[in-house]
Structures are given as C-alpha cells and as structure tokens.
Amino acid sequence: MAYLDAASTEPLHPAARDALLAAIDAGWADPARLYGTARRAQMLLERARAEVAELIGARPDEVSFTSSGTQAVHLGVLGTLAGRRRAGTRLVASAVEHSSVLHAGALHEGGGGEMEIVGVSRTGRVDADAFAEAVARPGAALACLQTANHEVGTLQPVEEAARACREAGVPLLVDAAQSAGRLPLPEGWSVLTASAHKWGGPAGVGVLAVRKGVRWRSPLPEDERERRRVPGFENVPAIVAAAAALRARAEEAEAEGRRLSALVDRIRAEVPRLVPDVEVVGDPVLRLPHLVTFSCLYVEGEALLTELDKAGFAVSSGSSCTASTLRPSHVLEAMGVLTHGNVRVSLPRGVSEDDIDRFLAVLPDIVRRIRSSLGVH
Structure with a gap:
C-alpha cells in the first residue's frame, strides 16, 4: 500500500x-x-x-x-x-x-x-x-x-x-x-x-x-x-x-520539501495529460510542497477512492457523498471548481518516486472503467 x-x-x-x-x-x-x-x-x-x-x-x-x-x-x-x-x-x-x-x-x-x-x-x-x-x-x-x-x-x-x-x-x-x-x-x-x-x-x-x-x-x-x-x-x-x-521535520523541511514539490509538479502536469476531463485545482506556485488536488468529471469520488484503494493507494477526497456527509466540500464550492470526482494526493515524508510512477500508471484505467460503468465513454 x-x-x-x-x-x-x-x-x-x-x-x-x-x-x-x-x-x-x-x-x-x-x-x-x-x-x-x-x-x-x-x-x-x-x-x-x-x-x-x-x-x-x-x-x-x-x-x-x-x-x-x-x-x-x-x-x-x-x-x-x-x-x-x-x-x-x-x-x-x-x-x-x-x-x-x-x-x-x-x-x-x-x-x-x-x-x-x-x-x-x-x-x-x-x-x-x-x-x-x-x-x-x-x-x-x-x-x-x-x-x-x-x-x-x-x-x-x-x-x-x-x-x-x-x-x-x-x-x-x-x-x-x-x-x-x-x-x-x-x-x-x-x-x-x-x-x-x-x-x-x-x-x-x-x-x-x-x-x-x-x-x-x-x-x-x-x-x-x-x-x-x-x-x-x-x-x-x-x-x-x-x-x-x-x-x-523542521531540520528536514528544506530538502524534503524540494523533493516532494518536484513530485507534486509531476502529478500536476501528468494527470490532465493522461486523463481526459480533469481539473487540477489550487495555486500551482503558491502552495504547500506535498499536496495536489484534482477533480475528474463524470466520476463519483467515493468510487474513485475505492478503486484506488484496491490498487494499493491510500488517498483522500473533498468531493460530495463521502462516508460522513452528503454535502460537497465547502472549500471546493467556495473556489467555484468541480466538486465531484475529487482526489487529494498528499505525500508523506520518504514517499518514493516509484510510488508516483505506479499511481500515474493505474489512474487512467481506473477513471476509464468507472466512467464506462456509468455509460460515459
């Protein structure tokens, strides 16, 4: 995992x-x-x-x-x-x-x-x-x-x-x-x-x-x-x-922050290239070094998180209809961005580049399968 x-x-x-x-x-x-x-x-x-x-x-x-x-x-x-x-x-x-x-x-x-x-x-x-x-x-x-x-x-x-x-x-x-x-x-x-x-x-x-x-x-x-x-x-x-x-963490922050920020930049660039109808949200420059969020059109956030979990990835979401609420994220609503099909990827200390390679490899097919099950091609 x-x-x-x-x-x-x-x-x-x-x-x-x-x-x-x-x-x-x-x-x-x-x-x-x-x-x-x-x-x-x-x-x-x-x-x-x-x-x-x-x-x-x-x-x-x-x-x-x-x-x-x-x-x-x-x-x-x-x-x-x-x-x-x-x-x-x-x-x-x-x-x-x-x-x-x-x-x-x-x-x-x-x-x-x-x-x-x-x-x-x-x-x-x-x-x-x-x-x-x-x-x-x-x-x-x-x-x-x-x-x-x-x-x-x-x-x-x-x-x-x-x-x-x-x-x-x-x-x-x-x-x-x-x-x-x-x-x-x-x-x-x-x-x-x-x-x-x-x-x-x-x-x-x-x-x-x-x-x-x-x-x-x-x-x-x-x-x-x-x-x-x-x-x-x-x-x-x-x-x-x-x-x-x-x-x-304070002693490691500068070096680890640079490393994680480079991995986040890669996710920000690759996800919209690999997956159609995706919106990457949040400021691309004035941001935390370890966090990136994107939303996939025609996808329910819960289904996406469940399939990613089956594929070996623990990620979070701000989208609607989570286990605890039926209300969309107040943050995404306030921003005026897509609230459904939301994925928040936040990288822990020591995460490997191989983990990101694998995430980017499995995500497109997972999104495609969920959309197909909903009749979206």
Whole structure:
C-alpha cells in the first residue's frame, strides 16, 4: 500500500517513536505533583514546551498543549472572542477555513455573535483587500486565516492579513496545521494553532499559542493545568514525542520539501495529460510542497477512492457523498471548481518516486472503467 494521505495524518516520525518510548518510562507521572517522578515528568513537559515554542516563534509561557488541533482551534477562537467581548462580536474568516473554525463560528453566532466570511479566488487564495476591509470595519473582535489550505494546498497571504489586523487592532488567529514543520511560519499572528499528527507526531496533541497581551478567556470550566487554558491531565509522553517530531521535520523541511514539490509538479502536469476531463485545482506556485488536488468529471469520488484503494493507494477526497456527509466540500464550492470526482494526493515524508510512477500508471484505467460503468465513454 502506498500511503498518499499525509494531509490527514503523517506516519509517526522515527524521532517521535524513539522519544515516545523513552518518555513512557520517564514521564508517566502527574506533572502537577511534587514528588520525584512527578518533577521528572514536569521537566520533560516544560522542555517539550520550550522546544515547540522556539520552533513556532513563541515564548514558552505562550504555548499550551491540547488534545487535538481541532480543540486548539475551538479554544483559540472561542476564548479570544470571549476575551474581546467588549471590543465587538464579529468574527472574520476566509471561506476556505478548516471546518473547526467554521463550527466554532457557528456556535458564536448561536450565542448572538456574527461571522463574516471573506471569499477566495478560483485558486483558493483569500482576497487580501477584502479581508483587510472586513477587519477594519467597527465591531471586529477576531480574524482567522489558515497558513495553507488543507484540501488544495494554496498558501494564504497571512502576513498581509496580519498587517491589516495590526492596523485595525484586531487579533489574528492563524491555523498552521498543514504548514507547521514543513514551511517557515509567517509573522504577525496573535493566536496560533497546530496539530502534531500532521507533522509526524502522535495523534492527540494539539498546540495553542496565545501571544502576551491578547485578551483571552477560557470558554470552558476553569482548570489549573496548561496556563488555565486547557483542562485535563497532560499526555506528557505524547507531547515529548510531538516536540521531537517537530524538531526533526523542521531540520528536514528544506530538502524534503524540494523533493516532494518536484513530485507534486509531476502529478500536476501528468494527470490532465493522461486523463481526459480533469481539473487540477489550487495555486500551482503558491502552495504547500506535498499536496495536489484534482477533480475528474463524470466520476463519483467515493468510487474513485475505492478503486484506488484496491490498487494499493491510500488517498483522500473533498468531493460530495463521502462516508460522513452528503454535502460537497465547502472549500471546493467556495473556489467555484468541480466538486465531484475529487482526489487529494498528499505525500508523506520518504514517499518514493516509484510510488508516483505506479499511481500515474493505474489512474487512467481506473477513471476509464468507472466512467464506462456509468455509460460515459
């Protein structure tokens, strides 16, 4: 099986595996206690916090660990809105934000707040001028913009948005789930969220960083742990492994990014040449190095993914009628591109050129057979 779904979760990095096994023995105790084994766990936790803070450009006391990237987004969005209730009730977000941002925004609206959605181009890049206008209008309490889109890979103008937010006095939450450990993080954020399993750490560890001076109030019952931001017992071994993976990925990022980007360029060029009626979506240049998405006309996405799985390829899709929803991808809809027959290929660390050769060899016949079964020739 060729695993080509790194945007969903990256396989555990060897550095994370080694760190996790060591920390299971050394960091199992409650870091909030005062005895020796607990102090050892606390030391491991704080060392991991300092390492993650350095790698994302924050102070250690600005970083908290959550149970997932989704929880980090929920706490970041709702906590900042709660802390800035006197400044306004309007949340500004791009139309292609991760569903965790949009779900938090919907909850905010249910409580009487507002959410303003800013549109994107056909490549999935937000209109920076429209974003700036939205945050400049009175009543804006928080703006949200991802570093890169999770479905099509397009990079967003985060630093431009950050300048506009700074001028308007509005904090900017940046969802860095897809780019942390792969690309340098942009400057100017007020709140940053990320997810360890996206960079090769273990699942169940998210990062929430809140800059000093940003008004933030927990939307959850108060808890003494994680700077009073995140309730519950910290998973110290997993956090230690997450920090080790982030360090290792950051050190590999430049060389591996170039290699994966060349493979993505090949897929972007070859798929429309080999398969008729295909649309490759997302920005061809301003994009993540490892992700490419295309849509095939006259093909159901579920059938395409199932046949690719049978052929030995694990890929994902943003198309309609997946196992969990009958609704097309909100990202593809916002871009105005084809939503059916969608395939997202996201390359993990160490993927081989042979895997890509084989994928390009089997894809045309799979698409042809599915179309033929539907009476399309």
